[in-house]
Amino acid sequence: MTTSLILRDATEADLPAILAIYNHAVAETTAIWNEILVDLDNRKAWYDLRQARGFPILVAEVDGRIAGYASYGDWRPFDGFRQSVEHSVYVEKDHYGRGLGKALMSALIERARAGNIHVMVAAIEAGNTGSIALHKSLGFRLVGTHHEVGKKFGRWLDLTMMELKLD
Template sequence: MRIETATLEHVAEITTIYNDAVLTTTAVWIDSPVGIADRRAWFEDRQRLAFPVLVALDEHDAVVGYATFGPWRPHEGYRHTVEHSVYVRGDQRGRGVGRMLMVALIDLARGAGIHAMIGAITSDNVASLRLHESLGFEHGGTLRQVGAKFGQWLDLALLQLILDEAPAPLR
């Protein structure tokens, strides 16, 4: 398996992975699948804003997972913080794909001078919480019953990783 920068050719497979998460998990708090045009616009927006989209490719060059980061909040005071997302194809979960993507994404964030990375994770997603904690993320708090899906209230756990030792922002 290898990690590469995503291209437009990967958007269809990214869409399939995303829609599987929409339909079968509480990782994405929307109820309806999206079309390829939606994911293409999302991808082009990431490129325009210079945010990475990484893909994990198997030995047949099939996308088995993807990861990205983007702004945490829109206000300039948050410019040193990003929120990330990582999705793994259903038949590949638990095989280290998410870890490989996260390690590469964290390295990119550090290289870009990002100070903090946030993960907003459904609080019952134990596998994702454990992965993040094993990578050094710390629990920043839980927002109770802020989402709903599959007829249940969802709690949102916020995890954060400080990426550098800067005592103060440079700008």
Template sequence: MSVIREATTADLEAIRAIYNQAVRETTSTWDHQERSAADHQHWYDVKHDSSFPLLVAEDAGEVIGYASYGLFRPHSGYAYTMEHSVYVRPDHHRAGLGRALLEQLIELARERGVHALIGGLSADNVASLALHTRLGFAEVARMPEVGRKFDRWLDLVLVELVL
């Protein structure tokens, strides 16, 4: 049974391992470089200092997924719009964990006065697109060939949930 809770600094290495696996093996992120421990600590500090939620899913004492949101764009007019991310360890895919993390993140966003959540998804990430659709996100933009990874062009799909 998984528990979802706020992350602590003790979770950072497990979160970094999940993210770096996605960098190496998926188009869930279009980063090409894995994050160092220092990079990840800085990422965490920005989340913490900005009071952005960082949730982890834990099972049997192991972090198996995480979700967070942060600024969509840095201009003041976007202050109520956030961009979110959800990552789950591959050995826990298709168990409802991504949905549970995203549902809790949506609830926190509502409680904190966020007006809209944006997701930037690779068009080839069919599972993530389906999850977002099931949770009420609407596709608001499709941008062909704006990214590149694994020697191929990638399409970006922006999805939005107005809270």
């Protein structure tokens, strides 16, 4: 079976697939520290806000199906932080370990450089060694860990902070 990968900007038509990937991460993982599943209106509001702010949402399309997405947005909502962003990258569970996260992140980093972003921030659940390794492979450096700053599935979670200087 031939696998084709296309990285492109998301459209509103991609929102149901993005919703499914997001809700899986909420329900089954500690990648997102929310506990309540969201609906399509929630993802549409998120999409509209990203579009209004000029922030990219990229999707990975594999054999015509959305298999992952990545985006970035404001890191902190103050003028002095306008050239720093925090990103998110999520891959559909059936496509874990196939390089989609790295492909999406590489494209997102290039988009950030072109958009005059100075620093990209990653906030990763400390036990997610795969994501931490991915970020290290892309040049992110570890800047610290916040201990027990969140709770999900009945346990305290630590948050590893990483950053990539883009210029």
